[in-house]
Amino acid sequence: xxxxxxxxxxxxxxxxxxxxxxxxxxxxxxxxxxxxxxxxxxxxxxxxxxxxxxxxxxxxxxxxxxxxxxxxxxxxxxxxxxxxxxxxxxxxxxxxxxxxxxxxxxxxxxxxxxxxxxxxxxxxxxxxxxxxxxxxxxxxxxxxxxxxxxxxxxxxxxxxxxxxxxxxxxxxxxxxxxxxxxxxxxxxxxxxxxxxxxxxxxxxxxxxxxxxxxxxxxxxxxxxxxxxxxxxxxxxxxxxxxxxxxxxxxxxxxxxxxxxxxxxxxxxxxxxxxxxxxxxxxxxxxxxxxxxxxxxxxxxxxxxxxxxxxxxxxxxxxxxxxxxxxxxxxxxxxxxxxxxxxxxxxxxxxxxxxxxxxxxxxxxxxxxxxxxxxxxxxxxxxxxxxxxxxxxxxxxxxxxxxxxxxxxxxxxxxxxxxxxxxxxxxxxxxxxxxxxxxxxxxxxxxxxxxxxxxxxxxxxxxxxxxxxxxxxxxxxxxxxxxxxxxxxxxxxxxxxxxxxxxxxxxxxxxxxxxxxxxxxxxxxxxxxxxxxxxxxxxxxxxxxxxxxxxxxxxxxxxxxxxxxxxxxxxxxxxxxxxxxxx
Amino acid sequence: xxxxxxxxxxxxxxxxxxxxxxxxxxxxxxxxxxxxxxxxxxxxxxxxxxxxxxxxxxxxxxxxxxxxxxxxxxxxxxxxxxxxxxxxxxxxxxxxxxxxxxxxxxxxxxxxxxxxxxxxxxxxxxxxxxxxxxxxxxxxxxxxxxxxxxxxxxxxxxxxxxxxxxxxxxxxxxxxxxxxxxxxxxxxxxxxxxxxxxxxxxxxxxxxxxxxxxxxxxxxxxxxxxxxxxxxxxxxxxxxxxxxxxxxxxxxxxxxxxxxxxxxxxxxxxxxxxxxxxxxxxxxxxxxxxxxxxxx
Numbered sequence: 001x002x003x004x005x006x007x008x009x010x011x012x013x014x015x016x017x018x019x020x021x022x023x024x025x026x027x028x029x030x031x032x033x034x035x036x037x038x039x040x041x042x043x044x045x046x047x048x049x050x051x052x053x054x055x056x057x058x059x060x061x062x063x064x065x066x067x068x069x070x071x072x073x074x075x076x077x078x079x080x081x082x083x084x085x086x087x088x089x090x091x092x093x094x095x096x097x098x099x100x101x102x103x104x105x106x107x108x109x110x111x112x113x114x115x116x117x118x119x120x121x122x123x124x125x126x127x128x129x130x131x132x133x134x135x136x137x138x139x140x141x142x143x144x145x146x147x148x149x150x151x152x153x154x155x156x157x158x159x160x161x162x163x164x165x166x167x168x169x170x171x172x173x174x175x176x177x178x179x180x181x182x183x184x185x186x187x188x189x190x191x192x193x194x195x196x197x198x199x200x201x202x203x204x205x206x207x208x209x210x211x212x213x214x215x216x217x218x219x220x221x222x223x224x225x226x227x228x229x230x231x232x233x234x235x236x237x238x239x240x241x242x243x244x245x246x247x248x249x250x251x252x253x254x255x256x257x258x259x260x261x262x263x264x265x266x267x268x269x270x271x272x273x274x275x276x277x278x279x280x281x282x283x284x285x286x287x288x289x290x291x292x293x294x295x296x297x298x299x300x301x302x303x304x305x306x307x308x309x310x311x312x313x314x315x316x317x318x319x320x321x322x323x324x325x326x327x328x329x330x331x332x333x334x335x336x337x338x339x340x341x342x343x344x345x346x347x348x349x350x351x352x353x354x355x356x357x358x359x360x361x362x363x364x365x366x367x368x369x370x371x372x373x374x375x376x377x378x379x380x381x382x383x384x385x386x387x388x389x390x391x392x393x394x395x396x397x398x399x400x401x402x403x404x405x406x407x408x409x410x411x412x413x414x415x416x417x418x419x420x421x422x423x424x425x426x427x428x429x430x431x432x433x434x435x436x437x438x439x440x441x442x443x444x445x446x447x448x449x450x451x452x453x454x455x456x457x458x459x460x461x462x463x464x465x466x467x468x469x470x471x472x473x474x475x476x477x478x479x480x481x482x483x484x485x486x487x488x489x490x491x492x493x494x495x496x497x498x499x500x501x502x503x504x505x506x507x508x509x510x511x512x513x514x515x516x517x518x519x520x521x522x523x524x525x526x527x528x529x530x531x532x533x534x535x536x537x538x539x540x541x542x543x544x545x546x547x548x549x550x551x552x553x554x555x556x557x558x559x560x561x562x563x564x565x566x567x568x569x570x571x572x573x574x575x576x577x578x579x580x581x582x
Numbered sequence: 583x584x585x586x587x588x589x590x591x592x593x594x595x596x597x598x599x600x601x602x603x604x605x606x607x608x609x610x611x612x613x614x615x616x617x618x619x620x621x622x623x624x625x626x627x628x629x630x631x632x633x634x635x636x637x638x639x640x641x642x643x644x645x646x647x648x649x650x651x652x653x654x655x656x657x658x659x660x661x662x663x664x665x666x667x668x669x670x671x672x673x674x675x676x677x678x679x680x681x682x683x684x685x686x687x688x689x690x691x692x693x694x695x696x697x698x699x700x701x702x703x704x705x706x707x708x709x710x711x712x713x714x715x716x717x718x719x720x721x722x723x724x725x726x727x728x729x730x731x732x733x734x735x736x737x738x739x740x741x742x743x744x745x746x747x748x749x750x751x752x753x754x755x756x757x758x759x760x761x762x763x764x765x766x767x768x769x770x771x772x773x774x775x776x777x778x779x780x781x782x783x784x785x786x787x788x789x790x791x792x793x794x795x796x797x798x799x800x801x802x803x804x805x806x807x808x809x810x811x812x813x814x815x816x817x818x819x820x821x822x823x824x825x826x827x828x829x830x831x832x833x834x835x836x837x838x839x840x841x842x843x844x845x846x847x848x849x850x851x852x853x854x855x856x857x858x859x860x861x862x863x864x865x866x867x868x869x870x871x872x873x874x875x876x877x878x
Contacts, residue, residue, distance in 0.1 A: 218667070260663060261661060265671075284656060381864075386863070412668075412859060421651075433643060
């Protein structure tokens with residue numbers, strides 16, 4: 001039988017929710033569950049209303065779930081807002097010395113599970129956050145978690161802090177378990193049996209970072225900005241040990257500038273940020289475009305405009321990415337949808353950038369960047385090929401030779417006979433600027449024309465190389481759901497539930513945003529009975545973009561821009577509304 | 583000079599002839615850079631010049647070395663990326679007072695404190711030339727330009743003092759009217775271990791009728807001919823303020839310290855002799871274990 005549970009820890013910043021959530025996710029992973037975890041928080045270091053929701057299932061994991069089956073209230077301040085977000089029969093674990101559920105008017109159909117967390121903790125240690133582990137022990141009892149396995153993970157987490165810390169944590173865990181047992185708490189699952197799990201549990205940002213490394217990344221520069229910061233955190237922890245450079249810069253302009261410098265020099269290079277930093281990078285992204293320097297830029301989208309909502313998710317930078325920097329130049333835009341795809345896109349992005357000497361923009365969103373999920377072990381071992389770098393150019397070498405696919409072999413500094421000049425101005429095949437003294441002269445008009453064509457031609461070849469969209473689900477479904485980015489699997493869950501209810505829906509998901517597979521997308525849409533475009537923004541940017549690229553006008557849409565990820569129930573309701581009116 | 587190094591000035595010259603106004607101060611810098619590279623026996627393929635936008639930033643066009651012109655003000659970060667990706671290269675940033683002190687000012691500050699082993703030469707003419715004569719960060723108070731028709735009301739920047747305070751380990755000033763001295767300074771700058779910065783008084787003969795070659799000739803003196811101690815931080819700061827106090831203009835090496843480690847020496851990877859630009863792209867099993875252990 002399928003096991004499926006949604007557990008939510010709620011507290012404030014400073015309550016230790018992150019380590020608790022990460023620990024719990026890891027333990028569930030070790031029990032062979034498929035796990036997805038997502039933290040909702042605000043831009044404060046202490047206080048606020050934080051939650052860490054974890055879903056664990058023995059089935060395929062598609063979404064974070066909605067209402068909780070088990071909820072742990074870590075302080076009174078945050079308890080009230082969750083009373084409407086629990087399932088019927090949900091188990092609510094709370095410290096009855098501080099929280100009174102009746103006073104907070106929690107629904108009657110829940111199972112109240114009071115436990116004096118603070119008081120129990122006080123007997124063990126002065127460390128107040130240890131109450132999380134006590135609570136955790138109690139949940140372990142409910143879920144039938146394997147005590148040995150739980151302790152193994154706790155040891156992995158705290159082992160380097162010394163034996164005393166480890167044994168205090170074990171004690172807290174046992175006390176929680178003991179309390180639940182003595183008070184005859186309900187048991188959801190009998191003792192779980194475990195095989196050795198081979199899964200990883202990893203966030204979207206970390207998966208992308210692993211993909212980039214696996215693809216041969218040698219240089220990463222960045223300036224801290226939520227939700228992209230954890231990419232640089234992860235990279236800087238390990239990359240120097242592998243002989244790679246990770247550089248925190250003075251601003252995002254320097255971040256993209258350094259990445260361009262390194263890439264020009266032959267190192268596969270990337271930079272990452274969110275919308276604000278992406279705006280600052282704009283000018284140099286265009287420079288990399290005209291100078292044909294391979295560059296990977298990550299924009300993890302958050303709710304904008306401007307500072308917007310720093311810790312909330314959105315997909316509203318599609319137009320920004322498409323229109324980034326003045327003028328026209330080839331820019332590849334890829335939008336991974338899941339932790340696994342983030343890894344794959346990381347590998348592909350550095351390769352495409354080098355092979356075609358273009359800018360590759362990776363559009364993530366906060367939900368994808370920050371949620372963690374279990375995945376099958378990534379294969380990081382590969383033989384990366386180098387593209388288009390001449391080691392021994394002859395004396396007549398010219399850098400910007402017009403070629404069929406637009407890619408001209410390049411040399412990197414240090415190579416004899418390979419010297420060339422490149423600049424942000426238009427040039428001839430030798431690299432010499434035609435903008436300063438020759439612009440507009442009859443001889444230079446065809447040069448300009450050919451240079452633009454040469455650069456833009458690359459996109460046709462890249463389109464052939466990148467994954468084309470496919471229809472997921474039944475061809476003749478009653479409705480086609482169009483999505484992009486992190487909503488992909490949330491839509492999948494809706495499709496699955498709709499099917500159980502007798503409604504067929506299929507999905508057209510856009511991963512390669514630019515170049516755009518116009519023919520394929522148009523063919524799918526022309527055949528569809530009804531089309532609903534689902535995205536996390538107000539304007540319907542993908543909706544407009546598809547119309548621009550295909551001429552197809554998608555009539556129905558579901559858009560969310562309040563900062564929270566779209567949930568399956570919203571999609572299901574919208575689908576029913578559309579079909580009812582047909 | 584060794585016998586097998588037989589490059590000439592011509593070898594460092596591209597076939598694109600300089601487009602500066604005849605008589606521009608940039609010409610002597612064009613010459614001094616090439617001369618310094620020859621004297622230091624650095625072959626063209628091991629040199630990268632990086633610039634921003636402005637008259638002086640056209641420099642890489644005219645040199646037969648690896649050359650990259652960026653957008654306005656961004657020479658320093660791009661050059662830093664180049665140097666960190668391949669520390670065997672000689673990386674030279676070249677720009678004007680508007681480019682490096684104005685729009686690129688933030689990068690200049692951080693390059694000084696970072697101490698990456700690159701050279702930054704600023705052709706300082708107290709005016710924006712390529713955009714036909716507007717005020718720059720070094721324009722003296724009262725100067726009339728196209729954007730300051732009633733005279734500039736902002737105090738000019740003292741870039742030498744800024745660089746010394748921000749932690750640069752080589753701070754010097756040259757004058758385009760003294761080629762020999764300028765060559766000496768640029769040579770010392772390239773030879774310096776760590777971030778080297780040279781401001782060059784370089785008259786704009788078209789848009790600046792005040793700070794002319796003659797104006798400087800009457801006022802400059804060489805600090806090497808005084809008892810200035812270039813390792814003395816406070817003496818260097820004092821010297822940098824002279825032009826604002828007295829009307830005489832010291833040129834030469836204001837400040838240089840050799841005992842500070844460079845960024846490359848402090849960087850975990852580079853300190854092991856890695857050249858990221860040329861390193862293998864593939865991961866070993868051990869490396870994969872190191873970077874994935876935490877996900878299990």
